[in-house]
Amino acid sequence: LCRELKANESTTRIPIIILTVDDSEEQRIACLEAGADDFMLKPGSRSEIGARARALLRAKTLSDRLLISYHELDRLGDFAERFVNRSAAEWSRVEVAEAMARHVLGGDDLPGHRPALLWAVRRIGERFRGGCWRRVGHQLDEIEITVPAASILHWLDRHPPGHGAHIVKGTIDPATAQLLGLPEAAGLSGVVALYRNDNLLIAAGYPWEVGTYELALLRAMHRHWDAFERIRREARHTERAFFLTMDALALAAEFYQHGTAAHIQRVGALSAELARLDGAAPRFVRWIAQSAKLHDVGKITIPLELLMRDDDLTEPDVDRLKRHTIDGERLLAGAEHLEMARHIARHHHECWDGSGYPDGLSGEEIPYEARIVKLTDVYDALRSERAYKPALSHREALKILAEGDQRVRPDHFDPRLLRLFLDNAELIEARRESAASGNVPGDGPRDELAEEGEGA
Known part of the structure; x- marks a missing residue:
């Protein structure tokens, strides 16, 4: 029995005292080799047995x-x-x-x-x-x-x-x-x-x-x-500094064309919301909120007078405008952390049906983050006033996304993301209004830093 208890991992540390009438050296050695922790001759007094047991339990506790x-x-x-x-x-x-x-x-x-x-x-x-x-x-x-x-x-x-x-x-x-x-x-x-x-x-x-x-x-x-x-805190500070640099670059490109940062703020917020609704990881949501703002950074390489025209465009003019996707990718080259932004800059005009540019990608060949920004960018463009068109209402923009018009077709978008967008249209609209007012929750690490009293 002693050998069995000591051989079992769940009982091996239980102290064992063997009481015997055999006081021979052979018996004592046999008991100890069987795994006994102590050895006593019968009958043994209750007080001595108790004292020896307590001593063994103290040793077991330390062990x-x-x-x-x-x-x-x-x-x-x-x-x-x-x-x-x-x-x-x-x-x-x-x-x-x-x-x-x-x-x-x-x-x-x-x-x-x-x-x-x-x-x-x-x-x-x-x-x-x-x-x-x-x-x-x-x-x-x-x-x-x-x-x-x-x-x-x-x-x-x-x-x-x-x-x-x-x-x-x-x-x-x-x-x-x-x-x-x-x-x-x-x-x-x-x-x-x-x-x-x-x-x-x-x-x-x-x-x-x-x-x-x-x-x-x-x-x-x-x-x-x-x-x-x-x-962790230092990494969040570093990430925040990186995000601020990304913001500065995005703002420069946006002010160059529109004189306001409202569009890129909304596209960033809407892209983060759509990614969150789709179950993306928190880090992905945090980074797409920033990276989406750089989707049109390549337009800073295009003459302003060409950007502001919407008619009388020659074929070379159209080709030059389309090159902002490639130029944007080149501007963001060289930094590992800008990989998502590069994908978005180059591919946010690709279409699910393969009719987009610059590479004519289709379906899931298009990077996931670019498919998200494709949808949020078009929606916000429909909602925004331009020199060549009025702003559409939320309902009018949704109708175009769902049914299409002369320029936009539903098969331009990832069908799963489009359905998710339409199913959560009211939440999307609320998020856009929040971004338009400058209240953009969850924007990188600053929420947690503010919570800890380190500034927003």
Whole structure:
């Protein structure tokens, strides 16, 4: 039985004491080689058996904690690898915090040996905002947390830091649980808090008193979180600066022809909305909002008097106008981050039926982002007043997209995107009006930066 228990991975760490009447050396060796942790002669007193059992359980607890430390250190690389293979600008604060919670609260490998709850909150102005995670079965349950910063800092001050952490003696009282935004945390013991660079990490509900092993792992986790947060924020700042440069180039081209930036702002906003409705990834939505603004950047290479004419165009004039797609791609060459903008600049006049230019592409040969901008650009052009035509109403523009006219046909557009556009026509119109008023939500990283008090 002893050999079977020790051979089974799920029971191998259970301490075993063998009681026997045989005091021979051979018997003692046989018991120890079978995996027994201790050996006693019968009958043995109850108090001695209890003392030996408690000693073995203390040793097992230390062994378990050391094993957890080994597991966590081994998995720390997995935590980092989850993010380093992606652009830091794609990370969200919630995603990083949730990954950390999964790491600290762990999986099913060592049940009953991990904390019950983990708070990961960041100070933003006068409040801490973030989440509290707890394991429910095989899932992590997240509770959104927003609590006053002054009250939390006062609570931390009541537990002076030692070894880089605030260790809370005793249990969480009901008032503190309410303060932490989770009343059901009252009564939990084994509480430790780490606060650095506005990032606060609180683990609670360890099955034993928090010691060296737990502190070392939590400090490592907190340093990772802090580093990832700083990298993420710097990447968002860099992306924002890049977007502002893209805006400047798009504005130069738009002012050259129209003297206003309204059209490109609306095309950017509508393209992002259509991509979002189509289920595109958040990063794609963010980048098409910017890249779509550069769809006509190539027009800056065309003489203004030619751009402003709509009649008496010769065939060479038409060919020159069409070259703005190729010129736009050339202007945007050389930067990896402008690949989407290059696709849009060159291909936003391609048609689903193959009748467009400059390459006569058809169907899904046309890049996805260019198919989106093809539709939003035509819609906004129909809605906009030009020297050679009046602005159409929302309903009139939709009718032309759906039924066609002398210049626009439904088979110019990706049929799936056109149906999605028409099915969400009222939302599209509201988005256009919002963009026209200068209120464009979700425009790159600035929303999150503004939320953190770093300027809009």
